[in-house]
Amino acid sequence: MDRLLTLKVHRFDPHRELTRWTETFQIQPWGRMNLLEALLRIQEEIDGSLSFRYSCRGAVCGSCAMRVNGQVVLACRTPVKNLLGKTTLVEPLPNFPVIRDLIVDMSAFFNHYREIEPSLQGRPLEPLSENRMGEEERKEIDPYINCILCGICYGVCPAFERDVQFLGPAMLAKAYRFLADSRDERFQEILEAVDSQKGLWGCNTVFQCVRICPKEVPPTLGIVKMRRKLLRHRLASLIRRLPSFIFPLL
Numbered sequence: 001m002d003r004l005l006t007l008k009v010h011r012f013d014p015h016r017e018l019t020r021w022t023e024t025f026q027i028q029p030w031g032r033m034n035l036l037e038a039l040l041r042i043q044e045e046i047d048g049s050l051s052f053r054y055s056c057r058g059a060v061c062g063s064c065a066m067r068v069n070g071q072v073v074l075a076c077r078t079p080v081k082n083l084l085g086k087t088t089l090v091e092p093l094p095n096f097p098v099i100r101d102l103i104v105d106m107s108a109f110f111n112h113y114r115e116i117e118p119s120l121q122g123r124p125l126e127p128l129s130e131n132r133m134g135e136e137e138r139k140e141i142d143p144y145i146n147c148i149l150c151g152i153c154y155g156v157c158p159a160f161e162r163d164v165q166f167l168g169p170a171m172l173a174k175a176y177r178f179l180a181d182s183r184d185e186r187f188q189e190i191l192e193a194v195d196s197q198k199g200l201w202g203c204n205t206v207f208q209c210v211r212i213c214p215k216e217v218p219p220t221l222g223i224v225k226m227r228r229k230l231l232r233h234r235l236a237s238l239i240r241r242l243p244s245f246i247f248p249l250l
């Protein structure tokens with residue numbers, strides 16, 4: 001009996017009289033089964049209407065984020081071996097409206113993604129020339145490049161829970177990735193885009209997103225670094241505007 005996997009799954013169907021309920025499924029798992037595979041088995045063998053998102057099955061596409069016993073995880077990266085012999089609660093990714101069962105509406109997330117304009121915008125290059133970056137600079141942006149847009153950080157972010165207008169951890173991390181890239185010409189533009197309560201200043205710096213990220217992206221660090229850059233930038237422009245008799249050398 002201990003080898004059975006028992007999943008208590010959140011169900012939601014807006015077309016039923018009782019729209020929200022939980023349903024318990026039991027299956028016999030195989031040795032290295034993960035939660036996504038368990039859900040697929042249930043869908044194939046027990047209830048074909050069970051709905052959830054997935055694509056790559058290998059922690060790359062970011063589409064299988066959900067909450068398991070209160071922890072937000074990627075289902076395809078969650079082995080079931082530690083869940084055997086007890087009931088495991090499986091719920092949708094928090095802080096997003098539910099569309100069906102474990103599927104949430106990520107519109108707010110991807111609207112913020114578009115706001116950030118997440119593509120390199122640099123100078124046009126001469127033919128056969130290169131726009132190189134230094135090793136140190138590459139090391140600085142590397143952790144931020146790893147984001148797979150799973151939205152897990154939004155599921156644990158108190159600022160996004162309060163206000164969906166908050167740009168959120170993944171998008172602020174993305175903004176820092178381009179701000180720290182010397183090939184991108186939008187330094188000032190990016191700083192101005194995130195200089196608001198719905199941007200840098202809305203973050204509670206509780207580091208929940210850093211703790212939970214399955215790809216070890218550190219959004220809060222990027223936010224803190226951008227805050228420092230912004231303050232330095234403001235101070236520099238203030239000093240530049242001071243009358244020259246105060247700072248004759250400027």
Ligand code: FES
Binds near residue numbers: 065
């Ligand atoms: S299915 Fe792609 S990240 Fe899990």
